[in-house]
């Protein structure tokens with residue numbers, strides 16, 4: 001079968017991928033959920049999402065995560081695919097059902113994928129979708145079996161004994177993503193809801209449900225890289241399939257097969273307004289990290305540095321981690337009177353702690369005072385030092401209009417660009 005390189009908008013729109021990532025990873029033994037385990041510096045969930053993104057076959061992506069797992073939720077929220085995420089259940093089957101419950105009505109095709117098969121190449125996703133588009137109700141990626149497989153009987157109190165040897169050339173090991181006509185899979189799961197525990201537990205993949213219900217299941221070629229990372233040696237093998245780590249200073253995360261998903265930076269916006277303080281209460285004017293001794297200062301909970309505050313908000317907005325009020329609000333008295341540069345340095349630290357590096361921050365303020373042009377280079381240097389990244393400040397007047405023109409206040413507008421380094 002030819003692997004399609006792209007799908008139509010409608011085909012993508014009607015296709016969903018559910019990534020089940022709610023397992024505990026007991027056999028891997030890291031003591032953290034398996035999807036969070038790092039492989040060449042990136043979690044298994046991110047590797048799986050990267051490849052789904054590269055496949056470009058589905059508009060809906062649903063990640064099924066362990067309940068109350070904030071770190072994985074943050075990873076999902078910050079991935080460029082922006083998957084919808086839901087909490088999983090006690091078994092893989094329960095997690096699949098939680099994912100299916102979150103499907104948008106009208107979804108035609110659904111792929112169920114194990115986050116544990118984190119390096120599954122995008123081509124496998126595309127082949128599965130292509131086969132569904134050609135009319136398959138159910139389709140699974142498979143690879144030939146290399147071991148001889150025996151069927152055994154496990155009589156209580158006796159050594160298991162062989163009852164047969166299936167012909168190896170007819171056996172296949174099954175991988176994910178497994179693709180289905182969505183209404184048929186939903187119906188199959190619905191029918192299985194009243195099965196007793198033993199029957200339900202014997203279902204180890206979704207294709208099996210379809211088989212039991214008499215549906216035909218087609219196959220497409222799987223891939224060695226789609227191995228299910230289950231034990232520590234699997235992790236070593238998976239790592240060996242990735243190219244060598246990129247140099248430390250590179251912002252690009254490592255990826256398999258020489259393919260790099262597009263690095264999509266995130267932009268943010270921040271606006272801050274401060275009134276000029278009442279002349280009866282002299283205040284020092286701090287703006288853009290600099291002191292302007294000739295000017296009456298700006299009022300505010302902190303030093304009133306609207307430029308630095310707008311820069312902080314733009315950074316928080318770019319990283320999607322709230323805003324100035326979230327991190328430095330009046331419920332944080334330790335920040336009362338804090339300088340703009342202190343706040344900017346702390347904002348940059350929080351953004352980096354959330355897994356981002358800062359590209360740059362640009363701020364423009366509108367105000368009659370202070371006179372800024374002669375000190376722009378100094379301001380850029382002070383703020384860039386605080387943020388640990390380039391910050392550039394420009395200034396303008398409002399041609400006498402509004403509160404800025406009247407000299408009653410200053411408005412600062414900032415944009416920031418950050419990129420994920422997880």
Ligand SMILES: Nc1ccn([C@@H]2O[C@H](COP(=O)(O)OP(=O)(O)OP(=O)(O)O)[C@@H](O)[C@H]2O)c(=O)n1
Nearest residue numbers: 020021022023024025026027090091095115116
């Ligand atoms: N309750 C569960 C159990 C498993 N899975 C997912 O199903 C896939 C296959 O499961 P497996 O590889 O067995 O993962 P774990 O259950 O985490 O492994 P272990 O059995 O070693 O704990 C994984 O992506 C896993 O996250 C899930 O979403 N919910």
Ligand SMILES: C[C@](O)(CO)[C@H](O)COP(=O)(O)O
Nearest residue numbers: 092114174175176204205228
């Ligand atoms: C779905 C699957 O990956 C196909 O091989 C496999 O059955 C999952 O099994 P697990 O025991 O839940 O990992």
